[in-house]
Amino acid sequence: MPSAYQSLKSDLKGNAQHWLVTGGAGFIGSHVVERLLRWGQRVTVLDDLSAGRKENLQLAATAAAEGGGTLRMAHFVEGDITDEQKCLHVIQGMDYVIHLAAMGSVPTSMEKPDQCHDTNVTGTLNMLLAAKKAAVKRFVFASSSAVYGDIVADAKVERNIGRPLSPYAASKHVNEIEAQCFFMAYGLQTVGLRFFNVFGPRQNPNGAYAAVIPQWISAMKAGRNVFINGDGENTRDFCFVRDVVQALLLAATTENEAAYGEVFNVGLGKATSLNELFAVLQTEVQSQTGVEVPGPVFREFRPGDIRHSCADVTKVKELLGFEPEYTVAKGLKETVAGY
Known part of the structure; x- marks a missing residue:
């Protein structure tokens, strides 16, 4: 069906x-x-x-x-x-x-x-x-x-x-x-x-307030360090565009x-930690570009940062018939290719 x-x-x-x-x-x-x-x-x-x-x-x-x-x-x-x-x-x-x-x-x-x-x-x-x-x-x-x-x-x-x-x-x-x-x-x-947390190709990697994924991809492709605020165990619901x-x-x-x-x-209805996100992006960037990506640099937690955030998507599935087609890994593969 x-x-x-x-x-x-x-x-x-x-x-x-x-x-x-x-x-x-x-x-x-x-x-x-x-x-x-x-x-x-x-x-x-x-x-x-x-x-x-x-x-x-x-x-x-x-x-x-x-x-x-x-x-x-x-x-x-x-x-x-x-x-x-x-x-x-x-x-x-x-x-x-x-x-x-x-x-x-x-x-x-x-x-x-x-x-x-x-x-x-x-x-x-x-x-x-x-x-x-x-x-x-x-x-x-x-x-x-x-x-x-x-x-x-x-x-x-x-x-x-x-x-x-x-x-x-x-x-x-x-x-x-x-x-x-x-x-x-x-x-x-x-x-x-x-x-x-929406991500995907065409997301602006520049500026002080750019989203984390395009910022990280830009840094990784240039061989620069990626900074993680806190211990990397903060989670977010990353959804492909x-x-x-x-x-x-x-x-x-x-x-x-x-x-x-x-x-x-x-x-997506699933939480991904920043450490998990980094690991997948590191693999994708190295695979697609051949650039050796250094490990992350951890900094202090940002004041006011929410520790965990995830969407309950029961309502949107039941009333609108929404069914996500992309895992985070699949979306990141297309996103890295798009940059």
Whole structure:
């Protein structure tokens, strides 16, 4: 019996819908665009290029064509979601909205809480208002595991969240509340996804706040030391970007009314320690590049670091039919090759 995702592929191929992907020139967004183009969909991207790159869209179109999809590029609109009129204009004629545009960095939000609020709260409200006015079929948005805040639980369950520890976490919680309100008050079908530690090709390895996996790959390929904060036994739920795309598209097209107005964890549902992550990456980089990768250098624990974090994915599996296709090792193999 085909999976929900396989069935979706059959349903969409030859049945072109029009999709708006905000933040579509970014890491996760460009993979969403790639999949939609691969399946013959019409795609418009709204991105201000503060984090995204047009090169990502070119890579997405090329990969889609190689996978049997259309060669045409997504229609690109440069713009900011804090511009209410831009949101109203670009959403016209859309069937589905996948809203990924955001300030995505916890440290940056700590430095610029006002900018975080403008982008993540006001910007998302602009998109919700535009989606309501345009009567789109579905509005799917990115939330974050950051909303769990100070709650102490090895496996995070959607109904139990703690107090926010950053302006970023607070902004994502507000997004969830407002999206649920738009469903309850106006009937706009919204679905939120709480991403855990997403990784994959096109993730930016540069900058002070880059994610650990692209940072480590960049250092390893250059023969530099990799630093681990603490003893390396901290665990995270690392989820490959193509599985995140699966969850987004299932959320956008589900006919399960129990999913509307809800939020779902998106992760692998399994915890990986930093030591385990290092060992797999060391093997992959040495195998693919021939570079001799030195062992890790351990440093002090970072203040405020969560010891363990893992997604309970029961709800997303039961209501959306989500089934991860990638182990961490399989995803890392593709990620190293992508760099």
